[in-house]
Amino acid sequence: MTRPLVMTVDDSPSMRALLRHALTAEGYVVAEAEDGVDALDRLDAAAPDLVITDINMPRMDGFGLIEAMRGDAKWRALPILVLSTEFSDEKKQRARAAGATGWIVKPFDPAKLTAAIRRVLV
């Protein structure tokens, strides 16, 4: 059985390493990008089953990434979770309008994160 591939998008190498550790421990394959522009460059090659993205990033933030992905038929239905320190309703509504699947507030709990992934990958 093929293991699901999760692309993590975060400008912090420390956060990407933390996510990589948590996700590989649960059997997921991980691809990484450091901002929205980098993620768009890597999407075709990685062909992820799910994207987990930060919001505050240089060059292209998480909102821009979600909007760009939803504007491309290839990624219109791909689950996208936002993982951010932000927790305002205004930001969540903006992500929802852009087409995000869900929102998780940092700091993340590995068990809750993998439970959330299982929920959106069904």
Place this chain on the structure above:
Amino acid sequence: MTMPAPATRPRLRPDGCRYYGIVQGARGVSADPQVMFSTVLGSCVAACLYDAEAKLGGINHFLLAEPQPGQQIDAQAAQRYGIHAMELLINEMLAKGARRARLRAHLYGGANLHSGMHAIGSDNAAFAVRFLADEGIPLVLRDLGGRSARRVDFQPALGRSRSRIVTDTLADAPPPRRIPVPVAAASAGDLDLF
């Protein structure tokens, strides 16, 4: 200037500076040259970040974990909290005009105040140094470790910091009351499905 709770009211000094106390779990970011952040550190660590071009600085005050005697630290959970504390500070600075590539750091604290206990201060200091290295943020000044508490003053708009020993007798004092580590929000980690 923003000052997430918990924070203290400023004290006006004769030199015209407004001193803001930064307690554990708090942070402060400002480009006001009349603002001074001040904090007292034992085993906790304070990271002072500064962007010289934006003339903007920020400070936090965090503790990875403070286990009870005999209790094991959950290293992964502690690291998650440390990264989170640093990310909140960096994000706030970026939102106010700083650039990640221009950030420079000073680190203070990480003392091991109580002999015979796990070296919590060393863990905190090691985390902070490793985090900055991983993030590519140059560490230009450090005063870490030892067995004494420090008072740190940071003038964010100028990127100037200084530390001084508060007392050299704290190492023999009884362990402090355990302070719970704060989290960002009650809903942290929960999935909000759209």
